[in-house]
Amino acid sequence: MKSFSEYKGVYVFVQQVDGVIAPVSFELIGKGRELAKQLNTSICAVLCGHNVAGLADELGEYGADTVVLIDDPALETYMTEPYTHAMHSAIEFFKPEIVLYGATTIGRDLAPRVSARVHTGLTADCTKLEIEQETGRLLMTRPAFGGNLMATIVCPEFRPQMATVRPGVMQKAEREEGRRARVVPFGVKFERNDRYIEVLDVIKKFNESEDISEADILVAGGRGMGSKENFDMLRELADALGGRVAASRAAVDAGWADKEIQVGQTGKTVRPKLYIAVGISGAIQHIAGMEESDIIVAVNRDETAPIFNVADYGVVGDLNKVIPMLTKKIIAMKESK
Amino acid sequence: MLNIVVCIKQVPDTNEVRLDPKTGTLIREGVPSIMNPDDKAGLEAALRIKDEFGATVRAVSMGPAQADAVLREALAMGADEAYLVSDRAFGGADTWATSSTIAAAVSKLPYDIVFTGRQAIDGDTAQVGPQMAEHLGIPNVSYAEEIRVVGDSLIVKRQFENSYQVVRVKMPCLVTALTELNRPRYMTPGGIFSAYREKQVTVWTRPDVPVDDSNIGLKGSPTRVKESFPKAVKGKGEVVTLDAEAEADYIAEKLRERFVI
Incomplete structure (x- = not known):
């Protein structure tokens, strides 16, 4: 077996867009810190962008x-090539043992490209990461076959061991005010080449404050809702509970709800305190996206x-009878408090 | 005239996959094989470019001999040529080895655009497209929702969670397609006839693919499956059937007990 003694540390790719760090990056730092502790090493956040040094304190x-810190005008907006170059350069230089990325539309574009350039393995959409006691290897567990099967993957002969992790699966660590990280500026030279693309426009399509993966309470509707209008009923219940509305793939495909609020294998993974599934039969692809919720009501x-x-x-x-009644009762209970 | 390569995978229809309730294992018998939906969107995108500008569309698949069926389907939809990369030596590959193998096969063909699906429904990794682009040394645009050919470039609307980017990418390039990109056409009777009677699926085995032994198959795969197991099922909770009013009361009471209200 090869020796990898020169590869040290758990590294996390920090995803920031317009100076806002994606929640999954904090979740990965939380998990990475646990892994680092077991490996007797440290946890390092790789922050790429332009004028983003101010984000280091939060990390x-x-x-x-x-x-x-890789700070360069070339990293202003996310593009595959300069970000791949930045991560590849950092990996070549620092030789991490483990590199984690959020399984977002950015992470799932960047990480495979980096893995091909570095020549190492990459495990997608992990839901569990742990260190194998005897060997110190990273065990990466992920769903396969549309969530029907779980597989534990290892990367025995190559370093770093890399994984993308679905947002909402790991817990972020408690924030410690005033705790500071050591900041290491890392200069990377960017030269435009044929692999560069040009970003002509960025269109915001959704208010981030409505992101369902951040909600504590979700009221989700499925095929059984029967119509777009019936979703109003869910909105009223969600408002009464202080939560948000989500939907199954069937409801999104029927045009009753936006893709942004879709829960499941091809939508988002959520783990709210309360998930109320209304008219959702519970296809395995849907369950894969919500089963970690603290309380599930169906x-x-x-x-x-x-x-x-x-x-x-x-x-x-x-549901047409139960949901409006439930909404009324909840409003009444809250008022009587 | 443009040359377009479309990579397609034959997959089990995972919507049809069921777990054996006793053993907890996958029941694969009788599960139909289909063309992976995202790949089909890539094929349709290629065919629309062909309809508008004229193009030669070549479909490439890696898999066992049965994958011939999805290539015939691609031909019946309007692809001009089809290539099946098939050899035991390629078996057991992870995404790294798969992408290096298919990239090597594609490198034998002329291409301005390479389409892959965003991800396959049996693996869901979304890795092979970007990895292939890296092996080919061309740019990739993932998660394409709209696509237009303008001169020597493509204008692509690229999906993110909460936004889109509109990007210009110079050809040759690789684009990973989402099912949102289009609604794929059906095979025509004439197309089916021609796919089976007139057109051919060229089979490429190990010697036909210019790739190093160390980058293919199980041996060329950096990752290994240590174990696989059926998903643990969460313990079943309470299920009640009452009248509507009592059911609403029941839920409200449980939420109060659990301090949600």
Whole structure:
């Protein structure tokens, strides 16, 4: 077996867009810190962008020991090639043992390109990361076959060991005010080549404050809702609870809800404190995206619906009656408090 | 005239995959194989460019002999040529070895655009497209939702979670397609006839693909599956059937007990 003694440290690619760090990056620092502790090494955040040095403090407060800062005009907006070059350069220089990325539309574009350039393995969309006691190897567990099967992947002969991790799966560490990371500026030379693209326009399509993966309470509707109008009922319940509305793929495909609020294998993974599934049968692809929720309530007409297998509290009944009544009761309970 | 390569994968229809409730293992028997949906969107995008500007569309798949079926489907939809990269030596490959193998096969063909799907529904990794682009040394644009040919470039609307980028990428380039890109056409009877009677699927085995032994198959794969297992099922909770009013009460009471309200 090859010796990898020169490869040290757990590194996290920090995803920032317009100076805002993606929550998944903090989650990865939280998890990375646990892994680093077991490996007796440190956790390093790799921060790429332009004029982003100010973000280093926040990374320290969430647990990073070191911040490798790659600050360059070429990294102003996310583009595959300059970001790949930045990460590749950092990996060649610092020789990390492990590199983690968020399994976002950026991470899932960047990480494979980096893995091909570095020539190392990459495991996609992990839901569990742990260190194998005897060998110190990273065990990367991910769903396969649309969530039907779990597989644990290792990368025995190449370094770094790399993984993307779905947002919302790992817990971020408690923020420690005033905790500071050591900042290491790292200069990378960028030269435009044929692999560069040109960004002509950026269109915001969604208010980030409505991001369902950040919500504590979600009220989600599926095929059983029957119509777009019926989603108003869910919105009223969500408002009463102080939560947000989400949807299953069936509801999105039917045109009743936006893709941005889709939960599941091809949508978002969520782990709210409360998830109320209304008229959702519970296809395995949907369950893969919400089963980590603290409390799951299901309302469905069909008592054999698989959603009842993961629900803490299930009611078999007519959502058109139960949901408005529930909304009323919750409003009344809150008012009487 | 443009040359377009479309990479397609034959996949089991994972919507049809079920778990054996007793053993917890996958039931694969009788599960139909289909052309991976994102790949089909890439094929349709290629065919639309062909309709508008004229192009030669070549479909490439890596897999066992049965994958011939998805290549015939591609031909029946309007692809001009089809190549099946198939050899035991390529088996057991992870995304790294898969991408290096397909990239080597594609490098034998002329191409201005290479389409792949964003991801395959049986693996969901979304890695092979960007990795192929790296092996080919060309730019990639992932998550394409709209695409236009303008001169020597493509203008692509690229999806992110909360925004889009409109980017210009010079050809040759690789684009990973989303099912949102289009609604794929159906095969025509004439197309099906020609796919099976007139057109051919060229099979490329190990010696036909210019790639190093160390970069293919299980041996060329940096990652290994240590173990796979059915997903642990969460313990079943309570399920009640009452009248609507009592059900609403039941939920509200449980939420109060759990301090949500």
